Amino acid sequence: MDALEQLGKTFFDWEAMAAVLPDLLTVGLPNTLLLALASGIIGTIVGMLLAIMGISRNRVLRWIARIYTDIFRGLPAVVIILLIGLGLGPILRQVTGSTSPYPLGILALSLIASAYIGEIFRSGIQSVEKGQLEASRALGFSYGASMQLVVVPQGVRRVLPALVNQFISLIKESSLIYFIGLVASERELFRVGNDAASNTGNLSPLIAAGVLYLCLTIPLTHLVNFIDTRLRVGRKQKPEPDELAAVIPTSGGAKA
Amino acid sequence: MKTIESGTLTGKGLHLSFGSNHVLRGIDLHVERGTTASVIGPSGSGKSTLLRVLNRLIEPDQGDILLDGRSVLKDNPDELRRRIGMVFQQFNLFPHKTVLDNVSLALRKLRKMSAGEAREKALAQLDLVGLKHKADVRPGNLSGGQQQRVAIARALAMDPEVMFFDEATSALDPELVKGVLALMADLASAGMTMVVVTHEMGFSRNVSDTVTFMDGGVVVESGPPSAIFDDAQTPRLRSFLSDVL
Numbered sequence: 476m477d478a479l480e481q482l483g484k485t486f487f488d489w490e491a492m493a494a495v496l497p498d499l500l501t502v503g504l505p506n507t508l509l510l511a512l513a514s515g516i517i518g519t520i521v522g523m524l525l526a527i528m529g530i531s532r533n534r535v536l537r538w539i540a541r542i543y544t545d546i547f548r549g550l551p552a553v554v555i556i557l558l559i560g561l562g563l564g565p566i567l568r569q570v571t572g573s574t575s576p577y578p579l580g581i582l583a584l585s586l587i588a589s590a591y592i593g594e595i596f597r598s599g600i601q602s603v604e605k606g607q608l609e610a611s612r613a614l615g616f617s618y619g620a621s622m623q624l625v626v627v628p629q630g631v632r633r634v635l636p637a638l639v640n641q642f643i644s645l646i647k648e649s650s651l652i653y654f655i656g657l658v659a660s661e662r663e664l665f666r667v668g669n670d671a672a673s674n675t676g677n678l679s680p681l682i683a684a685g686v687l688y689l690c691l692t693i694p695l696t697h698l699v700n701f702i703d704t705r706l707r708v709g710r711k712q713k714p715e716p717d718e719l720a721a722v723i724p725t726s727g728g729a730k731a
Numbered sequence: 732m733k734t735i736e737s738g739t740l741t742g743k744g745l746h747l748s749f750g751s752n753h754v755l756r757g758i759d760l761h762v763e764r765g766t767t768a769s770v771i772g773p774s775g776s777g778k779s780t781l782l783r784v785l786n787r788l789i790e791p792d793q794g795d796i797l798l799d800g801r802s803v804l805k806d807n808p809d810e811l812r813r814r815i816g817m818v819f820q821q822f823n824l825f826p827h828k829t830v831l832d833n834v835s836l837a838l839r840k841l842r843k844m845s846a847g848e849a850r851e852k853a854l855a856q857l858d859l860v861g862l863k864h865k866a867d868v869r870p871g872n873l874s875g876g877q878q879q880r881v882a883i884a885r886a887l888a889m890d891p892e893v894m895f896f897d898e899a900t901s902a903l904d905p906e907l908v909k910g911v912l913a914l915m916a917d918l919a920s921a922g923m924t925m926v927v928v929t930h931e932m933g934f935s936r937n938v939s940d941t942v943t944f945m946d947g948g949v950v951v952e953s954g955p956p957s958a959i960f961d962d963a964q965t966p967r968l969r970s971f972l973s974d975v976l
Contacts, residue, residue, distance in 0.1 A: 610823035610882075612788055614837040614889065615813030624836065629827050 488679035495671040495680040499687055502660060503667035507691075510649040510663055513581045515642050518588025525593030526600055527622070540593065547590035552583075552648050559583035560655030577661050580652040588645050595637045600630035636703045643695050647688065664688060737799045738764040738892035738924035742785055745794035747777075754780050755791070756948040760926075762893070762941070764799075767925040769935040771959075772945035773971060778928040779820075781945070782895045785926070786815045798892070813841060816886030820898040822878040824870035824885070830857065831866040834885045842889070856884040860914060876907030880914060887918075894918065896927040932975055936960050944968050 528540035547555065560579045568574055603626050611621035631638075650665035657666065668684025740762045747755040754777045762768040770778045783789045785796055787808040795802050803811050824833050835853035838844045844852065857863045860880040862873075870878050879899060886894060896915060900908045912931060916938045919925055929935055935942055936956045943953040944967075952959060952968050963969045 604821075604823075606819060606821050606823035607825065609788060610817075610819060610825070612809075613786065613812055613815075613817040613819075614885070615809050615841050616837070617809050620840065624840065625825055629825075632827060 485678050486682050488677050491671070491675055491677045491679040492683040494675075495668065495683055498667050498671070499664060499680075499684055502662055503664035503684065504687060506661060506663040507646065507649050507665075507688075510581060510584060510652060511642065511646045514584035514588050514649070515645050517581070517585035518592050518641075518645070519638075521585065521589035522592030523596055523627075525589060526596035527627075529593065529597045530600060544590045544593055547586045548594070552587055552651055553654060555587055556580065556583040556651050557654055559586070560652075564655075575658065575661065576655040577657065580649075580655055580657075584645060584649060584652070587648065588641065591641050592638065595634045595641060596630065599632075599634035599637075600627055602633055603629045632706065635706065636699045639695055639699045639702065643692050643699075646691050646695075738762075739797075739799050740785065740893050740924065740926070741795075741797040741800075742781070743795045743797070745781070745784055745791045745796070747780060747784055747789065747791050754948050755784065758794070758945070758948075758950055760785075760943060760950070760953075762924060762926055764924050765922045766940040767919040767923075767927060767938055768941045768943060769927040769929055769939035770943045770945060771929065771932070771935055771971075772951075773974075776945040777948040778945050779897050782817070782897050782926060782928055786812050786817060786895060788812070813837075813889055814891055815893045815895060816889060816891035817895040818879070818882050818886055818897065818899045820901050822870070822875070822882045822902070824878055824882055826869060826871055829867050829869060830862065830873070830881050833870065833881060834888050837885070837889055853884075853888055856888045857881070859887070860884045874907060875903045876910050879903065879907075879911050883911075883914060883918075893924045893926065896925065896929065898928055898930060901930060930975070932960070932972075944971065946971070 525540045525544060528536040529544070531537055531540075559582055560576045563579050563582075564574075564576055567576075567579060600622075607625050607629065608618075608621050611625040612618070616624065649663055652663060653666040653669070657663075662670065664684045664687055665681075668681040671680035672678050740760075742758055742760040745755050745758040745760075746753075758777070758781055760768065760770075760781070770781065772778050780789065784791045787796070787803075790808075791804075796804055798811075798814065824830075825836070828836065831850065831853055834856055835844075835846075835849040838849035838852055839846060842849075854863055854866060857866055860883055862877055862880055862884070865873060865877065865881075870881060873881065883899075899915065900911050903911060908931070912934050915925070915927065915934070919938050927934070927939065939956060941953060942956050942959040944951050944959060946967050951965055952963065959968065960972065963972060
């Protein structure tokens, strides 16, 4: 009974949670969202560029995309975050006068995200049947216009679930930014929870931070499932095969 | 349909290799304006590749392509393809766009028509193939025969001088083939210049003005349907015909 009470106190100390909640909501949550959204958007733009380069007929472009992807997908996230955050810090300070490593955190997360998102887009674009590009070119569209109007939109649609998954891991990975040292107002969820946990010697604030992560990620995983089903099944089906077949012979002068 | 004053298409000495695979070995093909030329032959004989070379989806290694007597090899290939409509075995409609958008896309983006103009024209074209009432559905909700007729409308909307059909009925269920063939026959009798790669010997014999028999990347025989189907000169054509008829 004593041990159970001890455990309850360590993980579910409601007072400790209530004490950290304002900071989690006003500092941690906005920062986590900002980090994930900013690097998600940059990662999507750069990722699309990488995907287009990766399927280009130009060998140099393909190589650049390949090397970039191999490096930023192959290294542990912490290594990239530390190298970028600490290595580029002094340069950023000289250029902008700011000592905040926050933008570098976004940069590091964007580099990682873009490598993964680039591969997601590439696989989606390459899964589009060759006939689509051919039909578009046969109409007189250039390669670029065909990609833009016909191939890429279809490819992106197919990988929307994977894209949301990537955003979920970005939300979680944003916690690694604490490695590069942030001032109080820049702390994201994990750091706010962790600071409170170290101060009080109680893990309940981390549990509270964890619950907020789940509030973000669980709806997103369900969004993935929803999109996935929608893409496979379609919005609403209108099966009317008999009527369709009956329509065919009515024109073109054919007899049924 | 408006009268089209051009469209005489000539391929001369066309060669194409993919690596060591010599797919076209010096093909000559002449299609007079307003006539229908069908191309028949066994699978792998290079028929479909020939169509793609003639509209420069694939550039030939050697030879020349003339439209109305003028070589088009130096032209911008995108502009050449706007003058030649193409219909595919697998329809290749754009599944993420409605039937109407499939037909009007090139009108808006390439012909620079306004949305309203393009819509009018696309609807008129869909009406011609009997599918105006399906304008707002996605191609996935149509039968194969309907999809192929949308694909034909999409190609016709650009007012092409020549139409290519690449085994346009091969992927269709048997009961849907007739409607598409009838539409193609209507087009032919309306004076469209057409090159039809087909396995439909009935269509080839009854609708086309000339028939070209290809095998192994060369033209083995060509001539009017009667000469090809009733008076085959070569063993290769005779054996092909006895296989398919």
